[in-house]
Amino acid sequence: MPFNHHFDIPTGITYLNTPGNGLLPRSTRQWRTERDNAFFDVAGKLRDQQPAFIQEVRADIADVFNTDVQRVFATPNFSFGFTTLLDRLPRTFKYLLLNEDYPSLNYPVISRGLTYRTVEVNEQLENNIRNGINEFRPDVLLLSIVQYVNGIKIDLAFIQEIKRAHPNLLIVGDGTQFLGTEPFSFDISGFDGLGASGYKWLMSGFGNGFFMISERLEHLLNTALDERPLPQEAMWSSKTIIQTFFEPGHQDTLSHGSLSQSLRFLKGIGLHEVKKHVETVSTVAYEELARRDLLLPSVANRSIRSSLINIQIPPSCYSDLTDKGILCFPRGSGIRVGIHLYNTVGDIERLIEVIDTYR
Numbered sequence: 001m002p003f004n005h006h007f008d009i010p011t012g013i014t015y016l017n018t019p020g021n022g023l024l025p026r027s028t029r030q031w032r033t034e035r036d037n038a039f040f041d042v043a044g045k046l047r048d049q050q051p052a053f054i055q056e057v058r059a060d061i062a063d064v065f066n067t068d069v070q071r072v073f074a075t076p077n078f079s080f081g082f083t084t085l086l087d088r089l090p091r092t093f094k095y096l097l098l099n100e101d102y103p104s105l106n107y108p109v110i111s112r113g114l115t116y117r118t119v120e121v122n123e124q125l126e127n128n129i130r131n132g133i134n135e136f137r138p139d140v141l142l143l144s145i146v147q148y149v150n151g152i153k154i155d156l157a158f159i160q161e162i163k164r165a166h167p168n169l170l171i172v173g174d175g176t177q178f179l180g181t182e183p184f185s186f187d188i189s190g191f192d193g194l195g196a197s198g199y200k201w202l203m204s205g206f207g208n209g210f211f212m213i214s215e216r217l218e219h220l221l222n223t224a225l226d227e228r229p230l231p232q233e234a235m236w237s238s239k240t241i242i243q244t245f246f247e248p249g250h251q252d253t254l255s256h257g258s259l260s261q262s263l264r265f266l267k268g269i270g271l272h273e274v275k276k277h278v279e280t281v282s283t284v285a286y287e288e289l290a291r292r293d294l295l296l297p298s299v300a301n302r303s304i305r306s307s308l309i310n311i312q313i314p315p316s317c318y319s320d321l322t323d324k325g326i327l328c329f330p331r332g333s334g335i336r337v338g339i340h341l342y343n344t345v346g347d348i349e350r351l352i353e354v355i356d357t358y359r
């Protein structure tokens with residue numbers, strides 16, 4: 001079955017707004033309806049089984065992104081997970097940030113008065129980071145894998161290389177604009193911490209996210225919390241001290257369960273197949289846009305590409321595009337689109353057809 005048949009996309013809609021929020025597979029939506037009914041059934045037992053359910057969600061995350069379930073935390077979104085981590089790290093740490101990265105990464109560092117320096121995001125991104133590390137000697141490198149405005153994607157082999165060269169540097173990432181588009185193995189990635197919200201490329205709706213941490217970061221956090229007593233109450237006896245920070249209260253099992261469902265859906269298709277499809281459709285988009293000189297120069301000059309593209313047409317085209325059923329979003333100097341599993345070459349042809357009327 002073609003991948004878009006797993007989604008309910010009305011005729012006349014070309015959905016390219018995954019960098020804003022992704023579509024839910026029909027199977028996830030069906031599950032949500034059934035789950036909500038069963039969950040609030042007065043005589044039902046599901047409301048009393050929340051901890052075991054969240055453990056299954058963590059297990060699905062660990063399974064898909066290849067890590068140990070003990071080092072996965074279910075959070076309501078990326079931002080909560082990241083600030084929870086940040087507030088556990090020594091205040092003396094120095095942070096290397098990317099200029100104009102998503103505000104949920106940079107602003108918490110700035111607002112807490114921590115020491116930081118930024119590097120430019122351009123076609124030389126990896127070199128800029130390398131130089132930043134050598135000159136500034138940060139304790140933490142913090143970055144989104146895919147930049148939310150221009151779509152520049154870090155070379156993931158470079159992260160591994162940096163980790164080998166600087167084993168003491170903590171590398172903390174945001175996978176919100178990336179996870180769900182290709183296979184990713186956290187334990188060999190070089191990242192010490194990686195979080196994401198589930199509502200974009202993971203196609204899971206709002207209210208769910210997660211954070212994964214490396215053994216090294218787990219050890220560092222445990223050492224910092226060494227002197228603190230574990231919770232004494234029986235109902236919290238199975239929580240690790242790190243969990244008491246990342247998962248302090250009750251979780252929404254409908255939201256987190258949606259993440260599980262969509263992860264299982266992605267696993268069923270195979271993230272290799274997702275990658276193949278996304279690359280095939282994105283390649284057509286990149287070629288057509290490059291031919292019309294509508295890519296950002298910093299993107300056009302890089303060989304590593306994401307499936308988030310900022311098309312250099314005036315942001316004011318947004319309302320006409322949406323009027324024509326092309327769902328996208330104005331960001332930075334252009335219009336941002338994303339190409340995911342449910343998109344087709346036909347979607348790109350439709351987009352280009354409309355863009356050509358502006359020229």
Ligand SMILES: Cc1ncc(COP(=O)(O)O)c(C=O)c1O
Pocket residue numbers: 019020077078079080102104144146147148174176177197
């Ligand atoms: C790079 C990146 N990270 C994170 C997020 C979302 O984070 P949160 O769901 O915590 O607001 C976005 C949303 O646009 C994003 O683009």
